[in-house]
Amino acid sequence: MNNVIGIVNFHSDPEISPLTDSRPLGSTSFLGRYACCDFALSSFCNSGISTVGILVKDKLRSVLKHLGSMDAWVTNTKIGQEIIMYNEPAHLHPETNTDINNIRENDWVLYDSDASYIVIAPTHIIASIDYRPILAEHIARKDKVTVVACRVADPRKEFLHEALLTVNPSGYVEDVEDNDGSVSSPCLASLGIYIVNRTVLADMIHRYAAKNPTLSLSSLIYAVGREEGSTRPHVYVYDGYVRCIDSFRHYMEYSFELFDEQKGRSLFKDDFPIFTLTHDTQPAIYGKDAKVTNSFIANGAIVEGTVINSIVARNVKIAKTAVVKDSIVFSSTMIGDGATVSNALIDKYSIITRSHKVVGTASSPVYVPQGAIL
Structure with a gap:
């Protein structure tokens, strides 16, 4: 045209x-x-x-x-x-x-x-x-x-x-x-x-x-x-x-x-694709004890813990005993051992430290700002 x-x-x-x-x-x-x-x-x-x-x-x-x-x-x-x-x-x-x-x-x-x-x-x-x-x-x-x-x-x-x-x-x-x-x-x-x-x-x-x-x-x-x-x-x-x-x-x-x-x-139609900026990123890596259910996991993510009904962006690391549920995690974020993230949006470059809990509700999700350390 x-x-x-x-x-x-x-x-x-x-x-x-x-x-x-x-x-x-x-x-x-x-x-x-x-x-x-x-x-x-x-x-x-x-x-x-x-x-x-x-x-x-x-x-x-x-x-x-x-x-x-x-x-x-x-x-x-x-x-x-x-x-x-x-x-x-x-x-x-x-x-x-x-x-x-x-x-x-x-x-x-x-x-x-x-x-x-x-x-x-x-x-x-x-x-x-x-x-x-x-x-x-x-x-x-x-x-x-x-x-x-x-x-x-x-x-x-x-x-x-x-x-x-x-x-x-x-x-x-x-x-x-x-x-x-x-x-x-x-x-x-x-x-x-x-x-x-x-x-x-x-x-x-x-x-x-x-x-x-x-x-x-x-x-x-x-x-x-x-x-x-x-x-x-x-x-x-x-x-x-x-x-x-x-x-x-x-x-x-x-x-x-x-x-x-x-x-x-x-x-998302086969004959009408959605294009985006491409990254030279390895496929997502899943640890032997990882449990992922009904979630979107982007390339570059490393998942060793549990992810349920969540969206995980590029270069996110989810530690072995961490649980992410009903949440969105933006890129380059780390979820530490034993941490729990539920009904939350974690903005990029954030760190959720060992055993920390970030818990909201479906009607009132929690927002963690970019670069936060909790």
Whole structure:
């Protein structure tokens, strides 16, 4: 798809403290080997979108560390490219460090490109989306803006602070409201994914963004759509597996639900793989007394103890009499002899010392910060 540019939008990530204190959600580990942004990047790659801009809001080091050379997501090495888009002048001014101002600072995407369409996707939406049929519908309908949404059974419990859409009989957005948890009936929730004709987006930003430097991209799209009927977004309803990481609790819950084979297969498809940064790491090593049940264990881990219903990332060491249950352990962490970790997330480079207990509950998991020694 040489006439399409993809944009991965880190600006729309929710802040999930303390997990995102030192990293954006997009570069946060997921399932022990991926990062959350891998799903947006892989969807572009698998859809044949070979030119991708990556809108980074802050914590640039974490993003660059995960992306590396970015070769994992470029399928066309002759014309494919991924470009970091960072608004350095706005870095110290959070109120104007918006996705729109980032695009204005990196306006090659609007004015130096021959692409006809721009697809913008966030990093906190976990899904594997083929954009080819969505683009085909957008083009066939001659729409200027398409928003991708999904059906939500109970918006009090999911897609919090995302846009809830009211759609008219023709499929266009009639009204938008922020999901504050007060709506109980089934509805459509935006995935924060937009397909916009490049020249239309350039015109929107040129006419409106300078007047309101704190405006976000989603606010701009819906505001212009209300004022100008010709740019009213049409809604494409995606009915595949999709989850919105809007809280620490949901991060944990959606990680563990992928132990379910049916849900796992609906996200990880043989013909639509999820790519990530590759590491030259040996396979996981299991001691003769190791006991592992229903868990994801990444390469490079050394497991000599017991692991149950847990996610263990690269280069984690779990000692012989240690027990890890219903927990997530980030990379390069050590769990000592006799230690117990239950219903917890242990951030990377941490050490849980001999016989120490880190115990939470399913409804209130414990978080151990990066580099902690307990």
